Amino acid sequence: MTYHTRKLLLSVAISIGLSGSAYAAEKIKFRYLTSQGGLSAHELAAELGYFDGTGITIENVGYATGGPASLIALASGDVEIGSAATSAVLNSIVGGNDFVAAYPSNGINDQVQSIFYVLEDSPIREIKDIADKSIAVNTLGAHLDYTIREALHSVGLPSDAANQIVVPGPQLEQVLRSGQVDVSAFGYWQTTFEGVAKQNGGLRAIFDDTDVLGDIAGGFVVLRRDFIADHPEAAKVFVEQSQRALDYAREHPEETKALFAKALAERGENPEIAKFFRGYGVRPGGQAVDRDLQFWIDVLVREGKLKEGQLAAKDILYTADAASN
Template sequence: MTLTLRSLALTTALGLSFGTAAQAEVTIRYLASHGGLAPHELADELGYYDEAGIKLENLGYASGGPETLIGLAGGSLDLGSAATSAVLNSIIGGNDFVAAYPTQGINDDVQSIFYVLEDSPIRSVEDIAGKTIAVNTLGAHLDYTIREALHQKDLPQNAANLIVVPGPQLEQVLRSGQVDVSAFGYWQTTFEGAARQTGGLRAVFDDTDVLGEIAGGFAVLRRDWTEAHPKEAAAFVEGAARALDWARENPEEAKEVLAKALAERGENPEVAQHFAGYGVREGGLPVERDIQFWIDVLEREGKVEKGRLKAADILLVSSRSVAVK
């Protein structure tokens, strides 16, 4: 099955009524993230999958997106969720994955922010050279945003020292002086809002300064799974897209759903008040630039030969293909 035919089938399915998008129940195993709900989790909370034959099974927490891709490749997970750069690196490494839908995006309202202490001498991207930056994982969005920020300033892309710190500890390591900068990802607005509310921190730059408005990461499926379950794949994407639009249109209700889910998980529900949304464009589907930007970066870095990867071959379905159905 070619991508063109698969996209056409998915586009057609996305045009059907949701209740008929799938018939037989399938279970999708995944890992959650501390402090937040992925759009597919929100869709499940809202009941969008009740009649779609889809059951989500949370197997625990992921330290970062690359961990979910490893589980997806090994068969212990049915769904990954990672930064676009990490997804592409995994595909380059030989995994036949497709990007199902953008789990989050970055814009003026939702973004990754690089914080320092208020009295820090760090004032610009140039000043992070030689400094220690806390990120949630290596090889993913924050890592590549820093690389790109340094590149744009004609500095070596490895000029900063990155260390891995779980999201809930980002504020602590910064305030205790263990790192010079803490990078709060676009998916960690709950932790970022709590840290900002306490005060004493100053933002140096954010990822929209570096990348512009773009999808930050994707829910990822194995290509063979989507071909074996085309109706379920379409229903999965449709439910998540509906949830993304619902969250944008109902921000206060979204915070309530998040708080309830966090409490049920044994996490702190108070951080839900700082949820800033998902930052994904209306309609909840990607455009080719979301993928192509990072393909161009990886080609420039010599990680993949020019022309080997094409955004259209990686996207399961896009807003363009839906528009022409």
């Protein structure tokens, strides 16, 4: 049976509520940490009922302060799902964790990107001006951290020339307006917070991550390789239905915002910010390409954290066929 045939049969089984198929033979709970102001594709898939009848349930066990914290929880076995920027995922793998990049959690493109804002009267106008300035980011060692490093490198400055300060997403606007930082970086996964800040006025964008990185996956949902080996069918269904939810979000943006608002309300967060959600920015089918990982592998080689040829994208990208073997 081909991969596409299996995927079609699974979709049919879910749509008519079958529970006795091979896809529902194993009951598996996937625990995860959620992100403030965010909604992952697997959370959306659950809201849409895509896991109904599959034996899969997902359980939110708290909030992650950032991608690295999510990966630590994954490595320790506290959760089955991790989610982090590609650079953080690769650093974790280099550090000895046997993780697999299951599907792109988000992408950056002309519609969805991380944006670096200053106050309108700030003297900061371009990338070279951020040297020696303070920049608010949600966490260190992840996407915004490495985007800043790459931005500085692109204009011939030391990659550590800016001072990065960790600030939770909901406070990014506040610390910028109060003058506690010179720049606030709103990640591609924080378009809800960025939308509110932009609506309030008085801010100016100086650059975004597509200016530095181009169109690329921003991060990945990550599974442990041993978990995939122990539960290949569950892993396959989880990935396929999460990718299906990514397609749904692109094709039904308003319906997705409504589900996003519902999920935020249930978590005790402000549902109004869901209207600023701009999508996940991933390719059709929720697929990754080698460059999504290879770009950052090459950066780690340049920084001396990896040897040339030590790691390749194909070594860590999830494939359905690999999960079946």
